[in-house]
Amino acid sequence: MGQFLPFYKQVFKNLFSKPATTQYPFKPKEYPERTRGHIEINKDQCILCGMCMRSCPPGAINVDRAGKTWTINRFDCIQCGYCAEKCPKKCLSIIPGYQEPGAEKFAETVEVPYEPPKPAAKPAAPAAQGNAAPAAQGNSAAPAAATAQGNGTAPAAAQANAAEKADSTSGD
């Protein structure tokens, strides 16, 4: 009889205590702090830079910049949190709650409303300056001066000097 005493003690203890199991699905599961559940995106903050796609070890994310979509294959995600860490806009976060099991793999696609900034128009003023100044310098004034020096003025002065020397020599 003594050997059954611990057994009876456990039975009476369980009869008057709360069940160790939770009442799921009637009572929602409470996840512990820092649970790595699943990735969620704040699509309004996303700039489609693709950093999350490039940093995801199993390649679970695809960013289509032209199509403006962000796609995650949750069956490939290992909840490492690396994409959320690398996102420059901090629009990815790990939320408690796991991906539901499924018979087939599928990807979840989110349409991102990001509008890339339009390239600024080139300023017109610097272009006008760049055309006028070189044309004025290169076409008219400088070559004209060079022509005057090279063809007419300098030889005429040399001739005048030679005539003066000849006069002074003949005078002696």
Ligand code: SF4
């Ligand atoms: S979620 Fe973050 S890292 Fe990924 S494309 Fe958007 S802004 Fe870039």
Ligand code: SF4
């Ligand atoms: S948590 Fe890790 S595996 Fe999952 S999408 Fe982000 S980087 Fe990829």
